[in-house]
Amino acid sequence: MKPSKCAPQTVLVVGPKNSGKTTYLETIIDRGRARDLRIGGIVSRGQWRYQKKQEYIIQDIITGARRTLASLHEPASPSVKVGAYYLLCSTLEWTIDILVKSIDCEVILLDEFGPLELHGRGYYPALMYLLEHYTGYLFVSVRPEVADHLKKLILTGMAPTHNGSVVSKISGSIHQLD
Numbered sequence: 548m549k550p551s552k553c554a555p556q557t558v559l560v561v562g563p564k565n566s567g568k569t570t571y572l573e574t575i576i577d578r579g580r581a582r583d584l585r586i587g588g589i590v591s592r593g594q595w596r597y598q599k600k601q602e603y604i605i606q607d608i609i610t611g612a613r614r615t616l617a618s619l620h621e622p623a624s625p626s627v628k629v630g631a632y633y634l635l636c637s638t639l640e641w642t643i644d645i646l647v648k649s650i651d652c653e654v655i656l657l658d659e660f661g662p663l664e665l666h667g668r669g670y671y672p673a674l675m676y677l678l679e680h681y682t683g684y685l686f687v688s689v690r691p692e693v694a695d696h697l698k699k700l701i702l703t704g705m706a707p708t709h710n711g712s713v714v715s716k717i718s719g720s721i722h723q724l725d
Contacts, residue, residue: 554678554679554681554682555655555677555678555681555682555683555684555685556683556684556685557678557685557686557687557701558684558685558686558687559687559688559689559694559697559698560572560686560687560688560689561688561689561690561691561694562688562690562691563690563691564690565593568658568659568688568689569590569591569592569658569659569688571688572590572656572658572686572688573590575654575656575686576590576608576656579653579654584652584653584654585651585652585653585654586608586609586652586653586654586655586656587608587609587645587646587648587649587651587652587654587655587656588608588645588646588649588652588654588655588656588657588658588686589605589606589607589608589642589645589646589656589657589658590605590606590608590656590658591603591604591605591606591616591658591659592604592606599619600619601618601619601620602615602616602617602618602619602620602632603615603616603617603618603632604616605638605641605642607645608649608656609645609649609652614635614638614641614642615635615638616634616635616638616639616642617629617632617633617634617635618632618633618635619631619632619633620633621633622635624636624637625637629663634663634669639669642670642673643670643672643673646670646673646674646676646677647673647676647677650677650680650681652683653683653684654683654684654685654686655677655681655683655684655685655686656686656687656688657670657673657674657677657685657686657687657688658687658688659687659688659689659690660674660687660688660689660693660697661689661690661693662693664693665693665696674687678701
């Protein structure tokens with residue numbers, strides 16, 4: 548696939564932890580489906596037990612399939628420890644694949660861009676691909692402490708690699724919903 552001539556219309560859904568970013572994205576899904584729009588991407592829901600998030604479940608918006616992305620408890624399958632959680636490598640790969648394959652949708656949701664992505668990991672490769680090749684509406688949920696970094700990445704068009712060198716130039720517009 549050739550890079551597009553026009554970058555996506557990017558909407559940042561900014562809010563602190565547990566403020567309703569995912570719930571807002573779910574209203575976007577419902578409204579888009581009511582208008583017969585093709586909507587792809589992922590939403591992430593925390594699973595609570597004993598007043599604490601025990602794990603994060605990722606849902607493929609197109610198929611409805613769900614997988615555990617992160618857990619407080621070390622899984623049997625390969626994982627990486629990120630903060631208090633173990634991130635399942637196979638689910639992360641599955642999620643990146645979902646985001647990339649959603650490129651033919653009119654709307655794509657990415658829930659959520661965080662500190663891991665700031666370091667070129669997590670969903671970062673999929674986001675860079677979408678910013679370079681996608682021309683629809685891209686909704687990205689993000690916490691306030693990371694939002695300025697993401698805005699700068701999109702507005703300046705500079706995508707840093709792990710060592711800080713520039714790997715691509717991205718043009719596009721950005722809108723923010725606080």
